[in-house]
Amino acid sequence: MVSFSERLTVAPDVLFRLVGDEGVLLNLNTTLYLGLNPVGTRMWHALTSASSIQAAYNALLGEYEVEPAQLRADLEEFIQRLLGQKLIVAGPALDASHEPA
Amino acid sequence: MTGVKDLLETATNGSFSLEAGGSRYRYGVYGMVVSSDTPLDLPSEADGGVARVECVSAPAMAFLAATDRGGYDGDTDSWYRYVVLGDGSTYVRWRTIGEFLVSADGRRVMFRRFDQASLESFQVYLLGQALSFALIRQGFEPLHATAVVVDRHAVAFLGSNAFGKSSLAACFLEAGARLLTDDLLILGESRNRIVAYPGPPRLKLFPKIARRFLGQDALNRVQMNPDTDKLILPIEEHRRQGRPVALDAIYALTPPRDACRVPSVRVESLSPREAFLELLKGTFNRRLTNQPRLQRQFGLMARLTNRVAVKKLSYPRSIDRLAEVREAVRADLVRDACPALNNQPGILD
Numbered sequence: 321m322v323s324f325s326e327r328l329t330v331a332p333d334v335l336f337r338l339v340g341d342e343g344v345l346l347n348l349n350t351t352l353y354l355g356l357n358p359v360g361t362r363m364w365h366a367l368t369s370a371s372s373i374q375a376a377y378n379a380l381l382g383e384y385e386v387e388p389a390q391l392r393a394d395l396e397e398f399i400q401r402l403l404g405q406k407l408i409v410a411g412p413a414l415d416a417s418h419e420p421a
Numbered sequence: 422m423t424g425v426k427d428l429l430e431t432a433t434n435g436s437f438s439l440e441a442g443g444s445r446y447r448y449g450v451y452g453m454v455v456s457s458d459t460p461l462d463l464p465s466e467a468d469g470g471v472a473r474v475e476c477v478s479a480p481a482m483a484f485l486a487a488t489d490r491g492g493y494d495g496d497t498d499s500w501y502r503y504v505v506l507g508d509g510s511t512y513v514r515w516r517t518i519g520e521f522l523v524s525a526d527g528r529r530v531m532f533r534r535f536d537q538a539s540l541e542s543f544q545v546y547l548l549g550q551a552l553s554f555a556l557i558r559q560g561f562e563p564l565h566a567t568a569v570v571v572d573r574h575a576v577a578f579l580g581s582n583a584f585g586k587s588s589l590a591a592c593f594l595e596a597g598a599r600l601l602t603d604d605l606l607i608l609g610e611s612r613n614r615i616v617a618y619p620g621p622p623r624l625k626l627f628p629k630i631a632r633r634f635l636g637q638d639a640l641n642r643v644q645m646n647p648d649t650d651k652l653i654l655p656i657e658e659h660r661r662q663g664r665p666v667a668l669d670a671i672y673a674l675t676p677p678r679d680a681c682r683v684p685s686v687r688v689e690s691l692s693p694r695e696a697f698l699e700l701l702k703g704t705f706n707r708r709l710t711n712q713p714r715l716q717r718q719f720g721l722m723a724r725l726t727n728r729v730a731v732k733k734l735s736y737p738r739s740i741d742r743l744a745e746v747r748e749a750v751r752a753d754l755v756r757d758a759c760p761a762l763n764n765q766p767g768i769l770d
Contacts, residue, residue: 335716337723340693346719348712353701355694 322399324374327413328367334407336364345407352405359384363398372413373399444475450548451556451563451607452618452665462544462655463621464663471609474555476547479531484520487531488512500648503708511554517647519543521551527558541623541643541653548621549605553706556607557714562721563705566606566671567624568617569598571754575617575666577606578734579703580674585738587624589674591634592743599662600624605705608668608725615729616665622656633740670754671725672734673699680738686749689733696731697722730757 322328330336333348343361345354356364363380370376373395381391402408444456448463454470455463459478487506503513509525518538522531530551534543553563567586568577571593578586587603594600602620609616624635625645631637631654642652673691675683691699700722725731732753736746 333712335719337697337719339697339723339726342692342694344694344697344719344723346715348715351710351715353698355698357692357694 321396322373322403322410324377325372325413326410327370327372328376328399328402328408328410330368331406331409347405347407350406354405354407360398363395364402367395367399367402368408374413444477450619450621451552451561451602451605452609453556453607455548455552461548462541462623463548464619467663472556472559472561474528474530474552474559476530476532479522479533481533483531484512484522484533487522511558513551513554515546515550515646518546521547521554523551523554523558525558527555530555537647539643542645544621545623545625545645545653550706553605554709557706557709560717561607562714562718564606564608564671564700565604565703565705567603568601568606568668569593570601570662570666571598571669571751573666574669574754575601575662576669576750576754577617577671578674579671579699580676581703583677584674585677585680586674587626588630588634588740589743589746591624591626591630592747594624594656594660595634596744596747599660600656601662601666608721609665610724611665615668615725617668618665619661619663622658622661622663624654624656625651626654627651629740634743668729670730670732670757671700671703672732672750673703675733675735677738680735683735683737686736686742686746687734688749688753689735691731691733693726695733697726699731699733700725 331347335346335348337344338361341358341361343356343364345356346352366376366379367373370379377391377395380395381388384391403410444458446457446460447466448455448457448461449466449470450463452470453472453474454466455461455474455476457476487510490507498516500516501514503511505511511523512520513523514520517535519532519534530547532547532551534540556563564577564579565581566577566579567590568575569590578589580586590600590603600622601617603624605620607618609618627650631652635654637654642654645651645653672688701718704718734746734750736742
């Protein structure tokens with residue numbers, strides 16, 4: 321299981337497009353397409369743009385009316401599925417000062 | 422005149438470009454200029470095209486030379502064979518129809534009609550499946566769809582083989598719509614709109630459908646191939662659309678295996694994500710999955726999803742219900758009609 325202190329980035333050869341308010345992904349290596357509903361799309365953006373998973377979690381907790389434990393569980397499951405499909409890669413967190421404003 | 426020796430040499434070199442002047446017939450189809458050394462049942466080139474393909478007939482030896490060199494194992498009796506050769510060209514063959522070699526850049530198609538194939542049947546494969554390899558190699562992204570023109574705007578029916586695209590189109594033709602293309606749909610962008618290009622002026626239909634909707638008898642009609650009852654029906658000029666048309670809507674047809682569970686005609690809106698995936702499933706010739714094509718598909722389908730209404734169309738597969746399906750689609754088009762768009766000409770001048 322990946323640690324919340326780590327940072328997630330989009331895997332090489334993975335494309336993401338927004339269609340309406342939903343996301344679609346393509347892994348060019350596996351030729352797998354994946355669709356994300358609006359919540360999944362927001363999670364994807366938060367996870368792949370934050371300095372760490374913890375930072376994404378904090379941002380999402382402020383946006384959705386959800387129990388912290390439920391959000392954590394949902395995020396963990398989502399991340400596992402993305403990792404399983406080789407759509408993201410985990411690495412060390414960015415210094416917080418590098419986080420986008 | 423190019424001789425067999427020249428053909429062998431050029432094919433063996435992996436570049437079977439034949440001398441200019443061999444292709445003296447010029448046609449317009451799918452928005453392209455198709456030149457050929459053999460007459461084809463296509464409209465003449467009218468006003469240029471967005472791309473060019475040269476089709477050249479060749480003897481068996483030319484194909485042997487190319488496939489031997491490309492590592493193709495021809496020892497099979499299967500109906501359909503397809504292989505990408507070492508030089509990037511594509512060899513494709515249908516057992517009783519003919520064989521084709523499409524250059525790596527998609528600009529040339531070498532073809533040979535087998536003795537038992539009718540000219541009409543051979544052209545269906547040349548101008549459909551074989552040409553699709555050339556179009557994809559040139560950067561086009563064909564959809565597996567049949568399109569008709571209703572009130573000056575194109576409507577496409579998306580689906581794989583045997584989904585009922587052509588039957589539904591025939592039903593529309595009965596009510597005055599015009600045929601734009603059957604089976605292979607090429608789209609482009611013009612004046613900030615998605616436009617659909619005309620395909621060959623023919624429909625492939627089962628005799629019962631042809632008789633019911635087009636009033637055409639099966640007598641003296643040509644079968645598409647020996648394994649099907651489907652006929653190749655030329656469409657008269659007043660029933661076909663010869664110019665590009667703005668595309669209004671795409672209806673993804675329910676697979677036949679699911680249609681038997683559908684009691685009534687249903688048009689459903691799709692979320693953008695669902696629409697995107699339906700369009701991807703409806704791409705023509707999904708055997709080609711190289712990364713440049715996947716990237717191109719991904720971008721095009723996202724643009725299409727954002728600009729054209731894509732819906733799911735489900736209905737019982739019964740000839741007696743097709744008029745009802747047609748009316749449901751027409752009603753849906755009227756519901757979705759955008760006044761601003763309706764003031765624009767759909768047919769491009």
